[in-house]
Amino acid sequence: MEFSNEYGLSAAFSTVTKNFFFQWATFTKEDGAVIVQKDKRSLAKHMLEGTVYAELNKANEEIQTAMRITQPNFFVPFDRSGINPFQQRFPITLRLEGTVRGNGGINLVNDTCATKVPGLFAAGDAATREFVAGGTTGGGSINASWAMTSGRISGKAAALYTHSIGEFGNKRIFFEERGRFEPSTGKSLDAIGITRALQNEVIPFEKNLFRTEEKLQNSMRILNELWREVHNSSPVSQDPRAIVRTREITSMIATARWMYTSALNRKETRGMHKRDDYPTENKNMQSRLIANGIEDIHIRLSSNRLEEKGILL
Ligand SMILES: Cc1cc2nc3c(=O)[nH]c(=O)nc-3n(C[C@H](O)[C@H](O)[C@H](O)COP(=O)(O)OP(=O)(O)OC[C@H]3O[C@@H](n4cnc5c(N)ncnc54)[C@H](O)[C@@H]3O)c2cc1C
Structure with missing residues (x-):
């Protein structure tokens, strides 16, 4: 669960995070001085001292077109604000993407995506993703691949499990719930x-x-x-x-x-x-x-x- 603190780069006025696009960016401080170290922690340190700006001025026309076609949602807030991100600098921030792009999740105990609870299988974002992504983000294909493969594996295992319990299938075990609140408890x-x-x-x-x-x-x-x-x-x-x-x-x-x-x-x-x-x-x-x-x-x-x-x- 400690690998759940992925932050994504975004324009300060937007919620869309697209780290990939910022490889074509020049980062600057308030006074226009260029920031040389572009890793997130270095940028974050500068953000603690003042506003950091980006301009996607390293993308040539061909790349600009490809960016707009492949990820049109990235440009919506820019277009609404009348900012051309390829020619004008804009303030940026880091947005916590938490467990969505992090890895923490329900522990799996074998290669059928089983959990310790008999008959409970986990897949996709709900399950731990460290098997395929390690301690880094699984964003940019691994997450989706993991969702599909673990979904297929766990679905098959759940079906086999249900089949195996046969006539006892309608006997359920109820676990104590957390987060259930009675109306009068405070x-x-x-x-x-x-x-x-x-x-x-x-x-x-x-x-x-x-x-x-x-x-x-x-x-x-x-x-x-x-x-x-x-x-x-x-x-x-x-x-x-x-x-x-x-x-x-x-x-x-x-x-x-x-x-x-x-x-x-x-x-x-x-x-x-x-x-x-x-x-x-x-x-x-x-x-x-x-x-x-x-x-x-x-x-x-x-x-x-x-x-x-x-x-x-
Ligand atoms: C903004 C963003 C960008 C992303 N970009 C990428 C990318 O570029 N590449 C990549 O590989 N991955 C990306 N991901 C991650 C990828 O989308 C997820 O890893 C994947 O969709 C997870 O699939 P899932 O089926 O496990 O979960 P989900 O897609 O979240 O599906 C869970 C479903 O369960 C439903 N649900 C929840 N609770 C209940 C309930 N109690 N009863 C019934 N239904 C319920 C939800 O409504 C939802 O439909 C991105 C995710 C986000 C949010």
């Missing part, structure tokens, strides 16, 4: 306040891209408070939308707690997980971290190498 959930407080711990890149023990611990303290608050609250109403909102918030806090607990335990820099207090790779940590638990989270180093387990697809 004050109404402050959905907006909790969401903002949560976002404030995971979105800012000064916290999530430049990780340190102190920052992660501080965020965990706040996330644990939010977790308690959600569990002492009830949805504002029994409107299904309010209940869904409550469950979404519970899931976001759970994900953030798994992410930062894993990040605290990975005392090294690897892939997209960057620890300023542990700036290099630690060869003793060439294993996955498995986060376990909802209330109390436990982390263990995966005991076997993926190849030995035979689950490297």
Whole structure:
């Protein structure tokens, strides 16, 4: 779950992230000085000091045309603002893409995409993607390939499982649910306040891209408070939308707690997980971290190498 802090480059007035296009960019500071180091962390450091600008002035006409044909959504906010990104500089930012382009997800225990829960199989974004993407983003084809292949594998396995249980197929085991709220269990959930407080711990890149023990611990303290608050609250109403909102918030806090607990335990820099207090790779940590638990989270180093387990697809 520590590999869930992918940030994408975007125009400051847009939500569309297209890292690939920025290979044709010249980056500048407010005063026009060119930024030479173009990696995301260097750009982020400049962004902490002031506005950073990009201009896609290295794309020739042929490339410009190809860009517009292949990714027209990138240009919509520019066209609306009357900005020509090939000839005018524009402010940029880094947007957290979290687990969407990161890798954390439900742990798979064998090559049928099975989980530890009998009969439960996971695929695509819901499942861990480290088998195919390692600690880096799976954006730009791996994610989609993983969704299709793991979907096919897990679907077949689920069908075989259902077939295998035969006449017992209608006997279900119910697990205790987290995030189910009874109407009278406390004050109404402050959905907006909790969401903002949560976002404030995971979105800012000064916290999530430049990780340190102190920052992660501080965020965990706040996330644990939010977790308690959600569990002492009830949805504002029994409107299904309010209940869904409550469950979404519970899931976001759970994900953030798994992410930062894993990040605290990975005392090294690897892939997209960057620890300023542990700036290099630690060869003793060439294993996955498995986060376990909802209330109390436990982390263990995966005991076997993926190849030995035979689950490297
Ligand atoms: C902006 C963006 C750009 C991307 N670009 C690329 C790219 O260039 N290359 C690449 O390889 N990948 C890319 N990806 C990632 C890729 O799209 C995903 O990895 C892939 O779509 C995941 O497929 P999935 O089926 O696992 O999940 P999803 O596509 O998210 O499908 C899950 C479905 O489940 C539904 N659902 C959720 N909860 C419930 C419920 N309770 N009951 C019923 N249905 C439910 C959802 O509505 C959704 O339709 C991008 C993703 C985003 C967001």
